[in-house]
Amino acid sequence: MRSVPLRMGPPSWSSSVCAQRSSNQCSTCLQRRKMLNIVLFKLHHGFFLTRWRWTFWMLILCMLSGSLSLVTVEQPPVLVVALRGDAILPCKLCLSPDEKLEGLSILYWHFSPHHSSKMELLISSGEVREDVIILDNDQNSSNKSILLKNVQWDNSGKYQCKLSVKTEANGSFRTAGNQTTLVIYDTMSFNLTGHNNSVLRCEVNVSSKVGFALSIVHNGGRLKTTKRVVTAQTHDMLSETISLQEKEKYKCQLHFGEALITETIFPINLPDTEMYPEPWLLYSAVLLVPIVVLLSLLIAMLMRR
Template identity: 50%
Template sequence: MFKILLSELRHSSVLMKWRWTQWMFFNFMVSGTRSLVTVQQPAWLTAALGHDVIMPCKLNLSHNEKMQATPVLYWKYNSSVDVYPPSDQYEGRVNLVDDVNSTDKSILLKNVQWTDSGKYMCKLSIMTKTSFRKKGNETLLIVHDNMLFNLSGHNDSQLQCEVNVTRDPRIALSIVQDGCKFQNERDPVPTLPYAMLSETISLKSKGKYECQLHLNEDLIMKSIFHWNPLEPVVVYPEPWFLYVALLLVPTIILLCLATATLLARC
């Protein structure tokens, strides 16, 4: 009886190991299949206020993978709002860049507003040998206005740079000249839907000045200003003594000639 029980336990153990091996093999195959399908998005991109912007999303397939059906595309804003298919907020402002059967799943966002600032994620429901979902790594959309970089209206000896941009503590404005960086203070008006960044420096030497907008170490945009002031014009005083001398010389000569003539007649 004991031998029979021991034999059954061994058989059960072998069966469990076999099932575990099958399950591991299945997961390996599925994960291997999924690893052959990737969705790529840039970490961030910029858009000028009121302009259009393309939100890139690329579906990459290995040579061994074949789609059984057209992938279903979803775009999300801040993980909750539907961008594509568009919700009311994005109705009429979002179009696919390419055909639905293309691996390019980018969308065109029209008339960018300050409220469009945020993170966008591309998601795909894919059917190859199995059905699964893949998503990108999110793209941060940074909205900005025109960068103004010129002499200060109040003082021609000061250079000022201003820009309105998406509110983010990682974004900083600075002016660079000859390797020296002058960085701005944080936005003093936190109630606005965007940050008003400004930096002003005194002009000390001629050359090239750059106003740079950074997201951490990444350069978002820049503007260049060349300052080549004219050399000051030296104004000398009028040489009045020279003028008088020049006038007196011919007068003295005439007097001498007249005197000599009179003496000769005498």
């Protein structure tokens, strides 16, 4: 399973941090922040982040944000997960070396369904739910990730990690990460259909209108197919159809942007056409039958004389 990039600008930062510093410190802060914004912008637009790559980059971002003397919340732009599976939504609290928390941080996760722009509270510190689990209940921990159990189509949407914190330098304030878009795909179907099984069809259900693309590949190249999209209330069904011509393997691939999410291989085992020899003996026997009959009649007539 792979995650994919989301079109988004660099994360928002607390404007009060530089305001409380001297003009020289503020100038350095702004220069470093600009550099970090460029890094984040390139990162979000140029990489397809797997879960492990995102963990690595999250550590890099925390180190960079530390040079800005800020408190930041980092979360990935997009996660792609399988239907009915479990999904970890990463969120990490990053503190620069000269920042120190006072008291406990309070976690809030908000959720906006795919067809809505309104954010609603999903879970907060100390709350217990069966379908959403806070992975680390230690409020002093930097890990603020949650686990969604048995993901369904209704879980598609945007998730935002927010924290209420108090530091020695800035007092009490709330900070939030950039939203994570969760998109879902179902099990792929890739089978023969049509008259005499002459058509190969690939189908898969995915979250509605979020950038999924389906394709059929043969001998390393994408084939021209008959495409169809069926829109349901909670998801779309993508369909690709081709006519079988060659006896080799076909692949059906699901992409999100340029990232390959999953693929299925269909082994085509069409029967070989056997070349039988001409039945010359049978032809000869068929031709001999009237000849034998004629000879029998001729012999019978001659014997009567």
